[in-house]
Amino acid sequence: MSEREAILARIQTVPSLPSVVIKLRQYLNEPDVNFDALARMIEYDPGLTANVLQLSNSAYFGWSRSIRTVKESIVRLGTNRIFQMVLCMSVAPLVRKPIKGYDMDSDGLWRHSISTAICAELVAAELELTCRGEAFTAGLLHDMGKIVLGTFVDIDDEPIKEIMRADHLAFNEAEQMVLGIDHAEVAAALLAAWNLPDDVSEAVRWHHQPSNAPENRRELADLVHVADVLCLEFGFGGGADGLGYRLDKGASERLGLGIGIAEKVGAQVMIAVNELDSMFQTVREGESNGVQHPTR
Amino acid sequence: MTQVIERPTRLERVKRAICVDISDMKMSRNSEDVLVTYSLGSCVGLTLFDPVAGIGAMIHCMLPMSKIDPDKARLKPYMFVDTGVAAMLGDLYAAGAQRHNLIAKVAGAGSPLGREQTFRIGERNYTILRKYLWKNNILIAKEDVGGTKARTLYLNMADGRTTVKSEGQEVEL
Numbered sequence: 001m002s003e004r005e006a007i008l009a010r011i012q013t014v015p016s017l018p019s020v021v022i023k024l025r026q027y028l029n030e031p032d033v034n035f036d037a038l039a040r041m042i043e044y045d046p047g048l049t050a051n052v053l054q055l056s057n058s059a060y061f062g063w064s065r066s067i068r069t070v071k072e073s074i075v076r077l078g079t080n081r082i083f084q085m086v087l088c089m090s091v092a093p094l095v096r097k098p099i100k101g102y103d104m105d106s107d108g109l110w111r112h113s114i115s116t117a118i119c120a121e122l123v124a125a126e127l128e129l130t131c132r133g134e135a136f137t138a139g140l141l142h143d144m145g146k147i148v149l150g151t152f153v154d155i156d157d158e159p160i161k162e163i164m165r166a167d168h169l170a171f172n173e174a175e176q177m178v179l180g181i182d183h184a185e186v187a188a189a190l191l192a193a194w195n196l197p198d199d200v201s202e203a204v205r206w207h208h209q210p211s212n213a214p215e216n217r218r219e220l221a222d223l224v225h226v227a228d229v230l231c232l233e234f235g236f237g238g239g240a241d242g243l244g245y246r247l248d249k250g251a252s253e254r255l256g257l258g259i260g261i262a263e264k265v266g267a268q269v270m271i272a273v274n275e276l277d278s279m280f281q282t283v284r285e286g287e288s289n290g291v292q293h294p295t296r
Numbered sequence: 297m298t299q300v301i302e303r304p305t306r307l308e309r310v311k312r313a314i315c316v317d318i319s320d321m322k323m324s325r326n327s328e329d330v331l332v333t334y335s336l337g338s339c340v341g342l343t344l345f346d347p348v349a350g351i352g353a354m355i356h357c358m359l360p361m362s363k364i365d366p367d368k369a370r371l372k373p374y375m376f377v378d379t380g381v382a383a384m385l386g387d388l389y390a391a392g393a394q395r396h397n398l399i400a401k402v403a404g405a406g407s408p409l410g411r412e413q414t415f416r417i418g419e420r421n422y423t424i425l426r427k428y429l430w431k432n433n434i435l436i437a438k439e440d441v442g443g444t445k446a447r448t449l450y451l452n453m454a455d456g457r458t459t460v461k462s463e464g465q466e467v468e469l
Contacts (some may be wrong), residue, residue, distance in 0.1 A: 233417050235335030242446035247410035259414050263359050267368040
């Protein structure tokens with residue numbers, strides 16, 4: 001078995017997404033959503049209910065008035081927002097731990113994931129992009145490949161760094177050379193295994209080289225690329241890979257993103273990340289995040 | 297004869313570390329303190345130390361100019377180089393530091409591979425910082441800026457020693 005095959009096989013050991021996430025995702029595509037049925041699905045789990053209500057009253061996700069029931073939360077914030085909250089809770093236990101290879105502490109990947117999600121959403125809103133609805137999800141999940149690839153990067157740490165120095169390669173290019181696969185491709189394979197839609201997994205797959213993405217997926221790939229780079233620049237949860245990634249020159253041009261909007265969004269992301277992070281600290285203190293992960 | 301340099305061990309450093317978050321500034325006059333800031337990417341970290349008064353400060357700025365969001369600048373003045381360094385100098389002078397004694401050291405201002413105007417935030421941070429210090433007659437004594445490294449910056453209040461850690465290596469500035 002090649003190293004690439006071993007890495008792809010390792011994806012199967014990552015827990016599946018909780019069934020409530022998949023069901024919520026299906027509801028998003030239905031034109032006539034039954035809010036009562038959706039609310040019942042969440043209320044079935046008291047931990048999840050408490051966390052959804054708490055997040056519904058946060059400044060970032062929330063509404064200016066206080067929200068008291070799950071149904072009110074769905075009506076006010078929309079099903080997509082509820083899906084994003086539950087997705088955050090579901091991936092939190094997977095990313096809130098030290099990530100080997102990338103030398104990230106227990107908050108590094110978590111902070112980078114939520115900040116990229118927030119940044120992608122804010123950039124999409126500023127530029128009125130059509131892929132706006134998937135911005136948060138794709139941003140949140142773009143580096144999930146690191147939870148699988150980390151142990152392999154850790155073993156081959158020296159060759160990866162050596163090849164970066166000698167050949168002036170980006171970190172993901174060195175991963176590809178040494179391991180036969182990079183963290184973006186691993187993330188895309190994981191999202192496919194999680195039955196998430198192709199537009200999200202394709203954007204994640206090409207987040208370091210969005211010019212290579214299929215044309216109909218390119219806007220979301222461009223968006224995740226710029227959001228990822230900005231969050232690395234601002235130091236939101238980076239690791240040993242630092243800023244060692246290559247800019248895809250076409251991305252900001254295609255999106256119409258200039259330095260003014262980039263800096264303005266950066267200031268907003270900083271405030272929102274701290275708010276969401278402290279909100280999730282409380283969620284974590286409650287021991288259970290209210291989402292049960294089935295094992296494969 | 298080998299000269300023994302007394303420096304805090306990792307454990308001591310953790311015990312006394314005062315963390316400067318992104319868009320934050322901390323000042324100290326306690327020789328037991330070590331000011332530290334993590335995750336300097338394109339952000340700039342500046343340390344100012346007055347060895348005579350025994351006062352030092354560290355700032356971690358994300359963005360060059362406050363004019364892009366004056367409301368955020370009021371809420372978080374240390375987010376921006378212009379408002380942040382002005383406030384930092386004000387605090388240092390109020391605490392008794394003297395401009396002509398201040399030793400300035402800078403780290404950060406990194407950038408990804410490839411050049412593109414939209415992402416030249418590190419370069420802009422550094423340019424504005426240098427200009428602002430120059431206008432205030434403060435020269436940068438040492439710096440470790442640019443490149444793709446993420447950096448951690450330390451200021452040891454016992455003697456003003458400033459170190460930068462990146463990719464597992466710690467070097468004195």
